[in-house]
Amino acid sequence: MSTAWTPAEQPDSFVFDSASEAEIAGVLSKYPDERKASAVMPLLYIAQRQMGRVTGSVWVPVVAMDVIAQRLGMAAIRVYEVASFYTMFNTRPIGRYHLQVCTTTPCWLRGSDDVVEACQKATGIQHFGETSADGLFTMTEVECLGACANAPILQVDDDFYEDMNAERTAQVIAELRAGRRPTPGPMIDRNVSAPEGGRKTLLSSSTADQE
DSSP: OOOOOSSSSSOOOOOOOOHHHHHHHHHTTTOOOOGGGGHHHHHHHHHHHHHHHSOOOOOOOHHHHHHHHHHHTTOOOHHHHHHHOOOTSSSSSSOOOOEEEOOHHHHHHHHHHHHHHHHHHHHHOOSSOOBBBTSSEEEEEEOOOOOGGSOOOEEEEEEEEEEOOOHHHHHHHHHHHHOOOOOOOESSSSOOOOOTTSSSSSSSHHHHHHO
16 A cells, blocks of 8 residues: 555554444444445544544554454445545544644635644644644644634634634643643634624514514
8 A cells, every 4th residue: 555645654453442332333323234334434533533542643544444444344445545535534643632724715814824823833833734843733724614604713633713813823722732622612702603792683582572
């Protein structure tokens, strides 16, 4: 296999642990046996999370892909194709925290360049795809994260941090470096995707209050 998308050094073996097996049982119960190959994405994600628990680096080694292929009765190349296509799967070891910066149009118009620069300044990373010297952070450029109303967005592992700017980005990274995970969601005074400062219309709590 080409190592263009995987590191040369790979684990010798991979076995799903009991926590992963419990998840797998639930996933496979959703598919008839002749369609169990459809579970390839959930199983890749389960393997990735297990690697994070065991090693501190959330990624999927080739041997884990091979185990998944055997488990689902499919050719290993088909698992490799899925793992290498979707950016949600890391085929190389990453840092303890995965900084995923959206740079597509809505985020870019609202300052994603400042978020990228703040990530670089706070971590010492120079380019996308790199891991910081201390091994704590990997920064990746990603496409739309689907939270455009709250752009720009910084995804850390599975958490979304919204309405970011340089200062808020630096604060989030400082908290992560200290071993604390900030509460995800909007970083300004808004509820989910409501306007900043609260609702501007439909302020009454019931129809009767409006009469």
